[in-house]
Amino acid sequence: MREALIAWGGWEGHEPKQCAETVAGMLKEDGFAVEVVEGTAAFADAGLADLSLIVPVITQAKIEKAELSNLCAAVEGGVGLGGFHGGMGDSFRDQIAYHFMVGGQWVAHPGDIIDYRVDVTAPDDPIMAGIGSFDYRSEQYFMHVDPGNEVLATTTFDGTHAPWLKGTVMPVAWKRRHGEGKVFYSALGHVAAEFEVPEMATILRRGLNWAAR
Numbered sequence: 001m002r003e004a005l006i007a008w009g010g011w012e013g014h015e016p017k018q019c020a021e022t023v024a025g026m027l028k029e030d031g032f033a034v035e036v037v038e039g040t041a042a043f044a045d046a047g048l049a050d051l052s053l054i055v056p057v058i059t060q061a062k063i064e065k066a067e068l069s070n071l072c073a074a075v076e077g078g079v080g081l082g083g084f085h086g087g088m089g090d091s092f093r094d095q096i097a098y099h100f101m102v103g104g105q106w107v108a109h110p111g112d113i114i115d116y117r118v119d120v121t122a123p124d125d126p127i128m129a130g131i132g133s134f135d136y137r138s139e140q141y142f143m144h145v146d147p148g149n150e151v152l153a154t155t156t157f158d159g160t161h162a163p164w165l166k167g168t169v170m171p172v173a174w175k176r177r178h179g180e181g182k183v184f185y186s187a188l189g190h191v192a193a194e195f196e197v198p199e200m201a202t203i204l205r206r207g208l209n210w211a212a213r
Contacts, residue, residue, distance in 0.1 A: 002052035002212055004032045009039050010061035014086050018192040020057045026205050027053075032212070043067040053080040053212035057087035068095055075101055076179025080211035084189040084204050089143060102185060103146040103176045109139035111161030116140045118172050118188070118199070122152045127175070127184075127206040134199045141187040142170055149174035153203070173203055175210065184211040 004027050008020035017038075024034045032053070035042075040058065044067045048054070054074065063071075075081045081101065083089070090106035092098045099105040119133045140155055142165065152173040159166025173186040184207035188200040195201045 002032050003050070004034045004053040004055060004212065005042060005048070005051055006034060006036045006055045006057060007038070007040060007042055008036065008057040008087075010059040010091070011086070014057075014059045014190065015192045016057045016059065016087060019087065019189065019195075020055075022192055022195050023055055023057070023204075023208070026201070027208065030205070030209060040064065040067045043071040045070070048074040049077050049079060051079050053082060053208060055088075055208065056081075056083050056091055058091045059086035060090060060093060063092045063095060063098070068092070068098060072097055072101055075181035075183065078180035078213055080182050080184075080208075080213050081178070082184040082204075082208040082211040084186045085139075085141070087189075088185055089141065089187060099144075100146075101178045101183065103149045103174060103178075103183060104143045104171070104185065106141055106143050108142045108162075110142065110157070110165065112139060113137065113190070114140055114161070116155050116158075118153050118155055120153050122150070125152055127173075127203060127210055128152050131199055131202060136188065136197065136200070138188060138190045138194060140170075141172070142168075143187065145171050145174070146176065149176050173207065175207065182211040182213070184208060
């Protein structure tokens with residue numbers, strides 16, 4: 001049986017505990033044995049390297065050097081890493097090794113909660129199969145991203161809230177390799193209620209299953 005660790009914490013505005021519990025339910029339905037923990041201490045566990053999947057749901061916060069080193073080593077050794085929104089894309093702001101592994105880092109969300117379009121750019125990828133471009137209401141993430149990411153979906157800024165960004169195309173979901181591990185990220189999912197949007201939940205669910213070894 002595949003084993004997954006979900007670690008939650010950080011800024012409460014992203015409802016980390018509720019989101020972690022929702023993801024746990026999805027993974028259990030897909031046959032995973034799931035452990036849900038609060039904080040980063042579990043990242044230092046020697047058994048991390050034996051897992052199939054790690055899902056951080058921790059916005060901002062801090063991580064100890066030994067915890068980060070063990071986490072990076074586990075992914076480089078083949079453990080999958082997957083997550084969403086600020087819970088993975090805005091974790092541990094002062095740790096560039098983490099950003100390098102994820103393939104991106106949150107920078108801004110002009111206008112805060114707004115309506116925007118998500119464009120599917122890899123319709124033939126199994127993660128995106130049957131999902132067309134869709135309208136979404138949430139924070140439209142502007143991120144610094146690795147150009148080597150395999151982008152699955154994008155969004156285009158219309159300049160309403162930051163005129164200099166008009167026409168800027170920004171990745172919304174991607175997959176990548178980090179060492180032997182597979183990494184998946186989706187910028188969608190500000191709060192737990194967004195899991196009620198079928199496209200958001202399906203993309204994340206498929207992405208986590210893809211990342212898991």
